[in-house]
Amino acid sequence: MQHNHADNLPNSDNPSYLANLNNEQLEAVEITDGALLVLAGAGTGKTRVLTTRIAHIINTGLAYPNQILAVTFTNKASREMTERVASMLHHDVSGMWLGTFHSICAKILRRHAEAIGFQSNFTILDADDQVRLLKKIMEEAGIDTKKHTPKILMSIIQGYKDKGWNPDQVQSGFAGDFADGKIVQIYDAYQRRLRNINAMDFGDLLLHCLTMFQKKPDILATYHGFFKYILVDEYQDTNVAQYMWLRLLAQASGNICCVGDDDQSIYSWRGAQVGNILRFSKDFPNAQTVKLEQNYRSTHHILAAASSLIANNKSRIGKTLHTTSIDGETVRVKFLWDGDEEAKFVANEIESMTTSMTREKHSMSQFAVLVRAGFQTRAFEERFLTLNIPYKVVGGLRFYERAEIRDAIAYIHVLMQPNNDLAFERIINTPKRGIGKSSLEVLYRNSRDQSIPLYDSTAQMVNDGALPAKAGKVMGELLNQFANYRRMLNDVEHDKVVEQMLEETGYLGMWRDEAKKERSPEAEGRLENLRELIRALAEFESLGDFLEHISLVMDNDQNKSGEMVNIMTLHAAKGLEFDTVFLPGWEEGLFPHQRSLDESGSGGLEEERRLAYVGITRARKNLFITHAANRRIYNQWQNSMPSRFLKELPAQNVDILSSNLNMSQPIYERKFEPRVEPLNRAIPAAKGIDTNAFQMGNRVFHEKFGYGYINNINGDNLDINFDHTGKKTLKSSFVKKS
DNA sequence: GGGTCCCCGTTTTTT
DNA sequence: ACGGGGACCC
Numbered sequence: 001m002q003h004n005h006a007d008n009l010p011n012s013d014n015p016s017y018l019a020n021l022n023n024e025q026l027e028a029v030e031i032t033d034g035a036l037l038v039l040a041g042a043g044t045g046k047t048r049v050l051t052t053r054i055a056h057i058i059n060t061g062l063a064y065p066n067q068i069l070a071v072t073f074t075n076k077a078s079r080e081m082t083e084r085v086a087s088m089l090h091h092d093v094s095g096m097w098l099g100t101f102h103s104i105c106a107k108i109l110r111r112h113a114e115a116i117g118f119q120s121n122f123t124i125l126d127a128d129d130q131v132r133l134l135k136k137i138m139e140e141a142g143i144d145t146k147k148h149t150p151k152i153l154m155s156i157i158q159g160y161k162d163k164g165w166n167p168d169q170v171q172s173g174f175a176g177d178f179a180d181g182k183i184v185q186i187y188d189a190y191q192r193r194l195r196n197i198n199a200m201d202f203g204d205l206l207l208h209c210l211t212m213f214q215k216k217p218d219i220l221a222t223y224h225g226f227f228k229y230i231l232v233d234e235y236q237d238t239n240v241a242q243y244m245w246l247r248l249l250a251q252a253s254g255n256i257c258c259v260g261d262d263d264q265s266i267y268s269w270r271g272a273q274v275g276n277i278l279r280f281s282k283d284f285p286n287a288q289t290v291k292l293e294q295n296y297r298s299t300h301h302i303l304a305a306a307s308s309l310i311a312n313n314k315s316r317i318g319k320t321l322h323t324t325s326i327d328g329e330t331v332r333v334k335f336l337w338d339g340d341e342e343a344k345f346v347a348n349e350i351e352s353m354t355t356s357m358t359r360e361k362h363s364m365s366q367f368a369v370l371v372r373a374g375f376q377t378r379a380f381e382e383r384f385l386t387l388n389i390p391y392k393v394v395g396g397l398r399f400y401e402r403a404e405i406r407d408a409i410a411y412i413h414v415l416m417q418p419n420n421d422l423a424f425e426r427i428i429n430t431p432k433r434g435i436g437k438s439s440l441e442v443l444y445r446n447s448r449d450q451s452i453p454l455y456d457s458t459a460q461m462v463n464d465g466a467l468p469a470k471a472g473k474v475m476g477e478l479l480n481q482f483a484n485y486r487r488m489l490n491d492v493e494h495d496k497v498v499e500q501m502l503e504e505t506g507y508l509g510m511w512r513d514e515a516k517k518e519r520s521p522e523a524e525g526r527l528e529n530l531r532e533l534i535r536a537l538a539e540f541e542s543l544g545d546f547l548e549h550i551s552l553v554m555d556n557d558q559n560k561s562g563e564m565v566n567i568m569t570l571h572a573a574k575g576l577e578f579d580t581v582f583l584p585g586w587e588e589g590l591f592p593h594q595r596s597l598d599e600s601g602s603g604g605l606e607e608e609r610r611l612a613y614v615g616i617t618r619a620r621k622n623l624f625i626t627h628a629a630n631r632r633i634y635n636q637w638q639n640s641m642p643s644r645f646l647k648e649l650p651a652q653n654v655d656i657l658s659s660n661l662n663m664s665q666p667i668y669e670r671k672f673e674p675r676v677e678p679l680n681r682a683i684p685a686a687k688g689i690d691t692n693a694f695q696m697g698n699r700v701f702h703e704k705f706g707y708g709y710i711n712n713i714n715g716d717n718l719d720i721n722f723d724h725t726g727k728k729t730l731k732s733s734f735v736k737k738s
Numbered sequence: 739g740g741g742t743c744c745c746c747g748t749t750t751t752t753t
Numbered sequence: 754a755c756g757g758g759g760a761c762c763c
């Protein structure tokens with residue numbers, strides 16, 4: 001990532017890999033013993049430090065690769081780290097415990113599954129399975145799944161797991177009256193059910209591993225023996241469970257090095273605790289701290305903008321980034337009429353930079369548009385399509401989240417683990433086999449009554465002739481087929497077996513039929529994905545290997561690589577860098593996002609600000625920030641105020657391009673007035689102003705207060721009883737019928 | 739068992 | 754606006 005340094009290092013006997021490090025980096029590498037916190041600002045070479053540190057530990061003989069535990073959050077990060085360490089050393093580093101928190105926990109848990117009441121071939125549920133299972137449990141417990149959606153309850157349960165709480169450990173005050181006060185009971189039932197079907201969700205991988213370490217000191221001791229050095233990437237993203245897990249493991253050797261940046265903590269909504277990094281030195285005795293503040297990425301204008309903005313945050317450790325790059329363009333802020341104009345501006349800017357003869361050559365892949373929310377990408381996509389600017393939207397649906405891939409994987413699950421109820425349920429009537437709701441009910445009841453897996457129960461009912469003739473025949477056939485494929489696995493290559501299975505059970509045929517219809521242009525793509533899946537299968541030793549991989553690792557990286565502009569969310573951009581970055585949508589309500597402010601107050605605002613900081617620091621040379629006067633959200637036009645973050649940028653590093661701002665004032669005093677001539681465009685905002693359209697009892701929606709019913713109408717004023725925010729009186733133009 | 743209509747929700751997302 | 758999911762009906 002860093003250009004100033006050579007990336008290929010000569011050989012392992014000569015620690016020349018240390019030569020290119022600056023003093024702070026060197027310190028971070030050489031303080032090998034004890035607890036060390038490396039506060040690594042954006043673009044300060046943190047991955048370099050981590051990998052060099054590992055190389056150094058191995059190279060100086062402090063530890064063998066298999067005595068090092070290095071944890072990351074994403075598979076991408078762990079892959080990168082593996083590659084970089086390997087290229088630095090001649091040693092074989094394959095024995096190193098390098099991986100994501102989840103993959104390492106899974107590895108450990110498979111070795112000791114029996115000790116905690118699982119079998120070692122437990123399945124790992126994905127988000128979809130989790131919710132489906134939870135929903136079933138809620139229904140069994142008589143919870144109204146409309147009033148309390150499974151998705152919400154799931155996130156609450158995940159929250160408990162993130163904190164390291166088993167059902168009996170949920171602290172009072174955190175259970176509240178979720179799900180009619182039955183949340184803990186549901187959580188408990190959910191965990192029991194998972195255990196019954198020998199399955200874990202992602203949160204469990206950590207929770208169970210942590211619980212096991214706490215309850216089985218002998219097992220923990222084994223790992224104390226294994227891990228002499230522990231390294232943690234993106235430490236600011238750890239949740240409580242991960243923190244406790246790390247602390248337990250580090251107890252023995254005391255050698256733990258955590259690298260992170262409190263200013264880039266943007267995942268509190270999924271359990272990350274900035275607190276972990278803020279109190280590091282209290283938690284680990286004699287901890288040392290090294291700050292990496294030399295930035296190798298951005299120009300000083302960009303860095304100044306980032307620093308000035310983030311300085312507005314109160315809860316931070318505080319560091320100041322420096323750069324030697326003093327030339328360069330100022331940060332440019334542009335004010336536009338609406339989202340389409342914004343996209344037009346960005347597209348034009350890209351066009352002129354890529355076609356200009358006089359200026360340096362800009363490659364498409366060095367542009368990035370970083371948005372706050374997914375819906376913002378559309379305007380850019382449309383504009384880029386019209387102008388023929390190649391682009392990719394990074395981080396859409398992941399490969400394994402696609403319906404057809406999930407179906408195919410469910411088939412493989414049933415093949416390998418017939419008692420995987422969730423998988424069997426998924427494919428029992430896909431393609432349509434004429435097993436309807438009522439037949440399913442019967443199968444479930446039998447399965448539950450006898451406490452046997454759905455698969456076995458179905459087989460039993462088929463044998464006993466307990467099913468309607470047609471269903472019995474169809475199911476019998478399907479079960480026979482599965483038995484047959486299972487036998488085939490002994491002497492036929494597994495990818496061939498899977499292909500045959502998907503073919504003969506009619507699954508591929510289902511999509512082929514679909515492709516023939518006119519209305520489904522995506523069916524062809526699904527078939528292509530399935531072919532890709534089968535191709536991928538061949539690369540694995542066995543289907544078992546494949547399933548482990550798929551549940552933990554499968555990437556969306558059908559890396560449409562090549563010369564394309566990148567469009568992605570700010571969250572997805574963390575860790576990346578581009579020559580030119582566009583940050584659109586800097587408006588109050590969108591960025592900072594209203595919901596973040598509503599739900600988390602000043603903490604939410606600070607996290608939004610960190611997100612802005614992450615966005616700014618992605619840019620190497622050019623940074624454009626835009627905001628629009630009008631934006632359509634849920635098909636409703638709203639006019640918006642410029643983001644407060646704009647006022648936090650330092651005037652001397654910013655150029656305001658053609659807007660109605662008064663440049664003579666200091667930037668923080670400038671008034672942002674979206675006083676714009678209405679061009680030739682009608683403002684469709686007038687919708688919903690017609691009071692006659694509202695009637696007593698109407699259900700309405702308000703951007704801030706949510707949903708509610710109209711109690712009373714007084715001319716243009718509506719008395720509304722909002723579901724969550726109580727009674728308010730509002731002008732009718734502020735609400736819309738829902 | 740399958741088609742149709744209505745209601746809800748619509749920030750960020752890894753594993 | 755729009756898609757997904759559930760209720761309802763045939």
